Amino acid sequence: MILPPPTFDELTSLLSAYGDAFGASECHGILCAMASCLPGLDGESWAQRMLSGEVEAVLQGEVLTVGEVDAADKETLKTLFDDSVKQLADPELGFQLLLPDDDTSLQLRTAALASWCDGYMYGLSLAGIKEFRGFSEPVQEFSRDLVEIARLSHDEDDDSEKGETAFFDISEYVRMGVLMLRDELLNGGDKSDTSNGPPDGVVLH
Numbered sequence: 001m002i003l004p005p006p007t008f009d010e011l012t013s014l015l016s017a018y019g020d021a022f023g024a025s026e027c028h029g030i031l032c033a034m035a036s037c038l039p040g041l042d043g044e045s046w047a048q049r050m051l052s053g054e055v056e057a058v059l060q061g062e063v064l065t066v067g068e069v070d071a072a073d074k075e076t077l078k079t080l081f082d083d084s085v086k087q088l089a090d091p092e093l094g095f096q097l098l099l100p101d102d103d104t105s106l107q108l109r110t111a112a113l114a115s116w117c118d119g120y121m122y123g124l125s126l127a128g129i130k131e132f133r134g135f136s137e138p139v140q141e142f143s144r145d146l147v148e149i150a151r152l153s154h155d156e157d158d159d160s161e162k163g164e165t166a167f168f169d170i171s172e173y174v175r176m177g178v179l180m181l182r183d184e185l186l187n188g189g190d191k192s193d194t195s196n197g198p199p200d201g202v203v204l205h
Contacts, residue, residue: 005083025112026119028098033123036182043081110154117150142177
């Protein structure tokens with residue numbers, strides 16, 4: 001039986017058992033970046049790297065101390081990976097960011113969107129994308145905007161209707177920007193400096 005991918009709350013609960021190194025949205029951002037840049041990456045190895053502490057250790061420049069990974073938790077993360085890869089490749093543009101439900105406060109959803117962008121930038125770095133000079137101007141602009149979006153916050157005293165509209169517009173911009181960057185990678189548009197890039201044997205397309 002094929003398991004459904006975890007919801008935001010389910011992923012939050014799963015990750016909390018591994019020390020809360022990453023939140024659910026941040027984890028999904030990392031996933032989407034790495035899956036876009038490293039077409040040879042598979043869900044099982046990605047899940048192992050996330051839950052064992054390898055990704056956290058690499059990002060923090062620390063020596064990896066491998067933690068135990070529950071087989072069921074790894075399978076859950078694998079389903080998230082496989083579903084996200086399908087969404088990214090969907091010709092109908094059905095890809096969605098993993099964020100809290102709409103009934104969650106705008107403040108928390110905005111924080112989750114900022115975390116998603118943080119995770120996405122972490123994932124790009126892990127995959128060897130550290131410079132964007134070789135990309136098209138729209139992708140370069142998107143990369144600069146990601147830095148700003150990662151700093152987003154929402155004041156609960158702000159007008160809720162305007163806040164909701166702004167949140168939708170920004171999240172949609174990020175969603176389409178991710179697909180644009182992925183498309184450019186798949187079509188060989190990346191000529192950036194990847195001297196500290198992907199592992200041996202992995203080719204960017």
